[in-house]
Amino acid sequence: xxxxxxxxxxxxxxxxxxxxxxxxxxxxxxxxxxxxxxxxxxxxxxxxxxxxxxxxxxxxxxxxxxxxxxxxxxxxxxxxxxxxxxxxxxxxxxxxxxxxxxxxxxxxxxxxxxxxxxxxxxxxxxxxxxxxxxxxxxxxxxxxxxxxxxxxxxxxxxxxxxxxxxxxxxxxxxxxxxxxxxxxxxxxxxxxxxxxxxxxxxxxxxxxxxxxxxxxxxxxxxxxxxxxxxxxxxxxxxxxxxxxxxxxxxxxxxxxxxxxxxxxxxxxxxxxxxxxxxxxxxxxxxxxxxxxxxxxxxxxxxxxxxxxxxxxxxxxxxxxxxxxxxxxx
Ligand code: NDP
Numbered sequence: 001x002x003x004x005x006x007x008x009x010x011x012x013x014x015x016x017x018x019x020x021x022x023x024x025x026x027x028x029x030x031x032x033x034x035x036x037x038x039x040x041x042x043x044x045x046x047x048x049x050x051x052x053x054x055x056x057x058x059x060x061x062x063x064x065x066x067x068x069x070x071x072x073x074x075x076x077x078x079x080x081x082x083x084x085x086x087x088x089x090x091x092x093x094x095x096x097x098x099x100x101x102x103x104x105x106x107x108x109x110x111x112x113x114x115x116x117x118x119x120x121x122x123x124x125x126x127x128x129x130x131x132x133x134x135x136x137x138x139x140x141x142x143x144x145x146x147x148x149x150x151x152x153x154x155x156x157x158x159x160x161x162x163x164x165x166x167x168x169x170x171x172x173x174x175x176x177x178x179x180x181x182x183x184x185x186x187x188x189x190x191x192x193x194x195x196x197x198x199x200x201x202x203x204x205x206x207x208x209x210x211x212x213x214x215x216x217x218x219x220x221x222x223x224x225x226x227x228x229x230x231x232x233x234x235x236x237x238x239x240x241x242x243x244x245x246x247x248x249x250x251x252x253x254x255x256x257x258x259x260x261x262x263x264x265x266x267x268x269x270x271x272x273x274x275x276x277x278x279x280x281x282x283x284x285x286x287x288x289x290x291x292x293x294x295x296x297x298x299x300x301x302x303x304x305x306x307x308x309x310x311x312x313x314x315x316x317x318x319x320x321x322x323x324x325x326x327x328x329x
Contacts, residue, residue, distance in 0.1 A: 063104070
């Protein structure tokens with residue numbers, strides 16, 4: 001059968017495309033322009049891969065894109081930390097963009113919808129993931145839309161709030177349309193090899209940028225925003241496996257392999273890739289992050305059987321891939 005993947009040219013989106021193709025689906029990926037479609041076609045030359053151009057998430061017309069599609073994986077959403085206008089840059093495309101595709105999918109007869117949310121939409125305490133707590137699917141970020149739109153919150157908080165309301169839009173829609181089966185995937189921060197087209201490491205996706213900044217000679221350790229991790233291939237696999245997994249209907253699939261502070265990541269790189277030492281920032285003596293929450297990943301790991309790669313493998317795959325890209329770009 002044919003599925004639609006939005007944001008197919010993104011870091012995670014491209015891995016979802018690959019996993020879905022490998023699982024035998026015909027995959028149609030949406031991108032914002034024909035030029036991006038052409039680039040992506042080069043990355044996925046398979047005849048089972050098609051593209052559709054939808055220039056705008058909020059107003060885009062999906063009629064053509066949804067033809068003969070049985071399920072939608074909605075992954076497109078802005079993930080940036082630098083926000084000039086919280087509404088325009090993050091909240092509107094995330095939330096109204098989700099509502100737009102929900103309506104279009106349902107109108108086109110699609111009954112299965114998987115959306116990429118984030119672990120950021122989950123913690124219900126002010127200390128967030130830096131708390132001695134186990135978070136599960138019933139927990140929700142307390143930040144409100146009004147707070148996020150006010151322009152006073154850090155970009156990262158606006159981003160996770162945009163995802164919270166985008167995910168809520170999908171749950172509200174599912175409540176109104178019980179024949180429409182929604183699953184949300186809430187990954188922790190995702191690292192791993194880049195397989196989507198990028199022209200420069202300056203346009204690297206936000207999560208991998210954190211690892212790259214440890215080895216690009218900038219000599220600064222980025223702030224710990226999400227001290228828990230998962231790998232991109234496993235995360236993509238969760239999306240694809242959920243497609244025909246009835247136990248995931250109506251569920252939030254949280255996914256964390258384990259803790260990953262910037263300090264821990266730097267330790268992994270320093271130990272395994274000592275030849276990069278002159279690029280490292282000064283390594284602190286102790287990890288400034290004291291406590292990290294636990295994430296209930298039961299559905300991902302037990303129901304879907306996706307266990308995830310360990311931190312060392314994830315980080316080293318990412319580092320090696322970034323060094324290769326450095327040479328190529
Ligand atoms: P990328 O920035 O690599 O990909 C984002 C994708 O969304 C791209 O295809 C991008 O298209 C598209 N997109 C972004 N903004 C818009 C917009 N305004 N209109 C249309 N398309 C847009 O990010 P990731 O791959 O990391 O993120 C993919 C999804 O995963 C997002 O939903 C994100 O919230 C979620 N996520 C990511 C995590 C991570 O650590 N990476 C963790 C948890 C969740 P274009 O190339 O044209 O900009």
